[in-house]
Amino acid sequence: MSLKSKSISSKxxxxxxxxxxxxxxxxxxxxxxxxxxLGGSILVFIFFGIVAGDTGMFGAYGMLNFLDVSANLxxxxxxAAMLMIGGEFDxxxxxxxxxxxxxxxxxxxxxxxxxxxxxVFAFAMAVLVGYFNGIMVVKTGLPSFIVTLAMLFxxxxxxxxxxxxxxxRTQVPGLRVLIEDDPLAWLFATDTFKWLFTWLxxxxxxxxxxxxxxxxTGIPPSVIWFIALTLFATxxxxxxxxxxxxxxxxxxxxxxxxxxxxxGRVKISLFIxxxxxxxxxxxxxxLDAGSADTMRGTLKELEAIAAxxxxxxxxxxxxxxxxxxxxxxxxxxxVSMGIFYTxxxxxxFKVFLGAMMLIAVVxxxxxxxxxxxxx
Amino acid sequence: MSDxxxxxxxxxxxxxxxxxxxxxxxxxxxxxxxxxxxxxxAGKSTLIKTLAGVHKPDEGEIIFEDNxxxxxSPKDALDIGIGTVYQDLALVPLMSVTRNFFMGxxxxxxxxxxxxxxxxxxxxxAADRMGQIGIDVRDPSQAVxxxxxxxRQCLAISRAIYFGAKVLVLDEPTSALGVHQASxxxxxxxxxxxxxxxxxxxxxxxxxxxxxxxxxTVLNRGKSMxxxxxxxxxxxxxxxxxxxxxxxxKLEVELQEMDRIHNKN
Numbered sequence: 001m002s003l004k005s006k007s008i009s010s011k012x013x014x015x016x017x018x019x020x021x022x023x024x025x026x027x028x029x030x031x032x033x034x035x036x037x038l039g040g041s042i043l044v045f046i047f048f049g050i051v052a053g054d055t056g057m058f059g060a061y062g063m064l065n066f067l068d069v070s071a072n073l074x075x076x077x078x079x080a081a082m083l084m085i086g087g088e089f090d091x092x093x094x095x096x097x098x099x100x101x102x103x104x105x106x107x108x109x110x111x112x113x114x115x116x117x118x119x120v121f122a123f124a125m126a127v128l129v130g131y132f133n134g135i136m137v138v139k140t141g142l143p144s145f146i147v148t149l150a151m152l153f154x155x156x157x158x159x160x161x162x163x164x165x166x167x168x169r170t171q172v173p174g175l176r177v178l179i180e181d182d183p184l185a186w187l188f189a190t191d192t193f194k195w196l197f198t199w200l201x202x203x204x205x206x207x208x209x210x211x212x213x214x215x216x217t218g219i220p221p222s223v224i225w226f227i228a229l230t231l232f233a234t235x236x237x238x239x240x241x242x243x244x245x246x247x248x249x250x251x252x253x254x255x256x257x258x259x260x261x262x263x264g265r266v267k268i269s270l271f272i273x274x275x276x277x278x279x280x281x282x283x284x285x286x287l288d289a290g291s292a293d294t295m296r297g298t299l300k301e302l303e304a305i306a307a308x309x310x311x312x313x314x315x316x317x318x319x320x321x322x323x324x325x326x327x328x329x330x331x332x333x334x335v336s337m338g339i340f341y342t343x344x345x346x347x348x349f350k351v352f353l354g355a356m357m358l359i360a361v362v363x364x365x366x367x368x369x370x371x372x373x374x375x
Numbered sequence: 376m377s378d379x380x381x382x383x384x385x386x387x388x389x390x391x392x393x394x395x396x397x398x399x400x401x402x403x404x405x406x407x408x409x410x411x412x413x414x415x416x417a418g419k420s421t422l423i424k425t426l427a428g429v430h431k432p433d434e435g436e437i438i439f440e441d442n443x444x445x446x447x448s449p450k451d452a453l454d455i456g457i458g459t460v461y462q463d464l465a466l467v468p469l470m471s472v473t474r475n476f477f478m479g480x481x482x483x484x485x486x487x488x489x490x491x492x493x494x495x496x497x498x499x500x501a502a503d504r505m506g507q508i509g510i511d512v513r514d515p516s517q518a519v520x521x522x523x524x525x526x527r528q529c530l531a532i533s534r535a536i537y538f539g540a541k542v543l544v545l546d547e548p549t550s551a552l553g554v555h556q557a558s559x560x561x562x563x564x565x566x567x568x569x570x571x572x573x574x575x576x577x578x579x580x581x582x583x584x585x586x587x588x589x590x591x592t593v594l595n596r597g598k599s600m601x602x603x604x605x606x607x608x609x610x611x612x613x614x615x616x617x618x619x620x621x622x623x624x625k626l627e628v629e630l631q632e633m634d635r636i637h638n639k640n
Contacts, residue, residue, distance in 0.1 A: 239491045241481040248478050251467030258465040259534075260450070260479035318469045368469070 033312030034324030036363050040310065040356070041327045044334050052341035060197070060206035061216040062341070064223075070333025071226035072281060074326050076300060077307035078226075078233045079277030081325035083270040084308050085237070087250030087317030088137060088144035090274040092129070093304050095155035097297025100126060100282035102163050105172035105292035115175070116184035122279050129155065130275030134268030144271075152301065160294045176290030188225075188283040191218025222284050226326070229277070233322035246270065250317030306353060307332055310360040314368055331356065377441060380405050380573045381457070381542050387434035388421055395421040398435075399599045401592050403542065403573040408564065409602070410584035411577045412617050413594035419546075419577050422594065426544050426575065427459040428452030439542075458540025462547050464531040468520030472512050475519050476501040476534050504533050508563050525556030529563050536567060543567060543574045549583045561587050581617070585610045593617055 048057060056062045076093050083090055103122035107113040113121070133151055137144045163170055179185045194217055200206045201214030208214055237243040248256035249263045257263050278297070286292045309315065310331060311324030332353060339346050379402045388396040396418050403409050413419045424430045426437075428446030437444045439455055446452045452459070466475050477497050483490040498515040505512045510526050519527060528548050535543060545564065549557040565587050568574050578584050584591065591608060593600040593616045600616055615624075 239494070241483055241490070241492050244474050244478065244481050244492055247470050247474060248467055251469050252465070255463060255465035255467060256478060258449070258461065260453075314469075318467060 033319060033321045033364075033367070034327060035312070036360055036367075037311040037324045037327035037331065040331050040360075041334070044331050044338070048334065048338040048341070052338060055341040056207065057338055057341040059216075060200070060214070062337075064216050064220065066334045066337035067330075068220045068222050068333075069337050070330040071220070071222035072284065073300075073303055073307055073333055074226040074329035075222065075229055075281050075284075076274070076277050076304040077311070077325040077329045078229050078322050079270075079274040080301075080304040081308035081311060081313050081320055081322055082233055082237070082246060083274050084305070084313040084315070085250050085317060085320045086246045086267055086270045087253065088267055088270065089148060089305065090133065090271060091145065091148040091301045092133065092151035092155055093274055093278050093301035094297040094299055095152045095159065095301075096126065096129060096275050096278035097282045097285075097300055098159045098294055099129070099155045100279040101286045101292035101296050102159055102172060102294065104283065104286055105175060106163065106166055108178055109172055109174050110166055115178040115182040119184050119188075119283060122282065123276060126275040126279040127272050130272030131268060133275070134271035137271070138264040138267055156294075156298075163292075163294050170294045171291055173291035175286060175292070179287055185287055188221055188280070189287040190221055192221070192224060194218040220288075225280060225284065226329075229280075230322055230326040237322055242266070247318055250319075252318070303332060303353075306357045309357055309364070312360075312364060312367070314364055315361075319368065328360075378404055379438075380440065382438040383426065383435065384438065385435040386422070386425060386432045386437075388425055388430055389433050394597050396425070396432075397598050399592075399594070399597075400435075401575070401599075401602065403575065405571050405573055406568050407589045408568045408574040408576055408587055410588035410591045411575055411594060412579065412581060412584060412591060412613060414579060414617050416596075417594040417617075418597040419579075419594060421597075423459065423461075423544055423546055423577055426452070426457060428457070453538075456539055456541035457544060458535030458538065458542070459544040460528075460531045460535055460546065460548065462550070464527055466519050466527055466531060469518055471516045472505065472519055472522070472530065473497045473501040473515040476504070476530065476537070480538060500537070504537055505530065508533060508566070523556060524552050525559045528552070528556075528560045532560075532563060532567065536572065541572060543572050544577070545574065546577050547579075548576070549578065549580060557583055579617070581610055581614045585613065 052058075057066070076097075080090060080093060100122045103125050104115075104118045107118040107121055108115050129151070133144070133148055136142070136147045140147070160170065163172065179189050197206065197214045197216055197218055201208055201212075206214050206216060237246065245256070245261045245263075245266045248259075248261045249266045253263055278300075281300070282292075282296065285296060307328035308320065308325045309328070311321065311326070311328035313320030313325065335352055336349050339349050339352075382400075382402045384400050384402075386396055386399045387394070399418075399422060401409060401411070411419060411422065421430065425432050428449045428451050431446065437446070439457075444451075444455060449459075465478075467478070470478070473494065474497075477500075482493045482496050482500075484493040484496070485491045501515045502512050505515075508529050510529055519530065522530070532543065532545065532548070543564075548560050548564070552560065561583060564574055564576065576584060576588065585605075588605060590602055590604050591613055592602045593613065595617070603613075
């Protein structure tokens with residue numbers, strides 16, 4: 001009898017569970033990992049809109065400026081976020097940027113390689129470095145923090161030693177002349193939508209130089225890469241089997257292995273991803289500056305991780321989003337550029353960066369508790 | 376063709392000098408629930424891992440549907456249809472019901488190289504499957520972390536069945552659950568068996584095992600104390616066989632002795 005009544009009551013609960021509160025759309029939104037970063041971005045824009053609205057910050061030139069900085073950081077932050085969701089860290093991102101820079105510059109300038117070949121070479125080296133990081137972490141079971149910290153020193157040291165050995169200096173200039181007519185370099189060095197800016201300029205809708213040409217000439221390549229990578233990473237995470245494996249590998253390595261997820265392969269591929277993203281970053285910056293610097297990318301790994309964390313990635317893995325990391329990068333890029341337009345001393349930027357990250361971690365921790373809370 | 380779906384005949388497993396299992400025999404028919412009972416250290420875990428293909432038995436044979444089988448890896452066991460649900464369930468709390476259900480075996484759609492995870496189909500199957508056991512996942516994209524322990528257990532079992540388990544090996548499915556949750560899981564196990572699966576239910580809780588089991592195998596210090604049909608053995612007899620019996624008798628004697636001394640003073 002009691003069994004019967006139970007089965008009836010459980011059947012009625014199929015339609016309506018009286019203990020279940022209605023979930024408001026706001027709550028659903030609150031459970032998204034990128035919410036914090038989205039809100040933060042809006043706050044940052046409102047803040048600078050008020051304190052720097054009458055400066056050039058929100059003109060076409062000013063906006064492209066802070067978007068460029070955001071985009072550069074975003075390219076590596078997205079890769080770092082995916083790796084963090086997969087449960088690992090990469091502290092060698094910054095050093096990989098410097099290393100990739102000289103991998104492009106030295107063959108092109110000193111060995112006479114065509115630029116495209118040096119770029120391909122740099123990407124090949126990135127795959128190697130990423131593979132090495134990954135295989136070390138997967139095979140030894142050591143924390144990726146330690147393995148990639150070692151790589152941070154090794155790569156930076158190699159960059160410095162090799163550059164000085166071959167060139168006797170720490171900078172390799174002279175790349176700019178090689179960009180023209182190169183079949184590959186334009187991917188990292190071309191401003192796009194120039195016609196749009198010319199047209200807007202002719203209508204006098206954006207700031208002009210004294211000679212009548214627009215101050216902002218086109219969308220920098222970093223922004224295009226940034227948008228493309230954000231969409232690509234989001235597609236992978238949300239819409240592919242591999243994306244599910246990334247979440248599973250970071251969420252519970254043992255459980256994922258038990259149900260047949262190739263955790264090792266997933267992690268190795270994510271390490272390759274961060275190294276390749278660092279190389280994209282390096283290509284854009286080196287071709288823009290026309291020179292490689294052995295110190296390029298210093299501390300970028302920490303900024304990338306900070307942006308990923310602000311974007312909702314958990315340090316323990318298994319949770320986060322690429323869009324979140326993109327907004328995290330936009331927050332940092334906007335503040336680091338926007339601070340020039342205010343009366344605030346730029347020394348305060350780091351204070352802001354730290355405080356922002358701390359708030360984000362506390363917030364994320366709270367969200368995670370909410371998500372995993374048993375009813 | 377024998378009556379049995381799966382037979383584990385005279386299985387022995389040694390780790391160096393340690394005899395973890397000695398001559399353990401278990402035979403299961405379709406639709407049968409066999410409870411494997413034993414105290415901590417009786418060899419239950421070793422036996423499960425042998426069934427699941429993690430360990431190779433040093434002696435004995437495994438016969439599945441009249442064919443002798445040797446497992447080289449857990450995947451082999453899975454492929455022929457021995458689905459094992461371990462205590463940790465292999466569920467990720469931060470991931471959604473659907474993403475957990477299809478973890479490692481996601482349905483795909485689309486053209487080669489651009490295949491996408493068919494989330495709609497996966498959501499539908501997951502919600503259907505959970506609905507069948509009376510768990511209404513209002514939203515299959517909700518995190519598994521929000522589910523109760525019993526619901527998680529049912530999800531893990533349901534997943535094993537969906538992916539083709541004919542023999543279900545359940546490791547302590549009720550040990551961490553309250554009374555209500557445990558009965559939910561047990562009910563589901565009975566339902567699965569009634570649909571033709573053979574179930575090996577590993578537990579040290581006779582009170583959970585006795586109502587649902589058809590037969591009982593008791594392990595003690597690596598040896599089988601025999602397999603008993605339900606009609607041949609009482610709950611009390613089972614309990615006392617699980618090593619606990621002897622020791623509880625001894626404890627009673629000791630307590631009486633203490634009482635006697637106490638009264639004397």
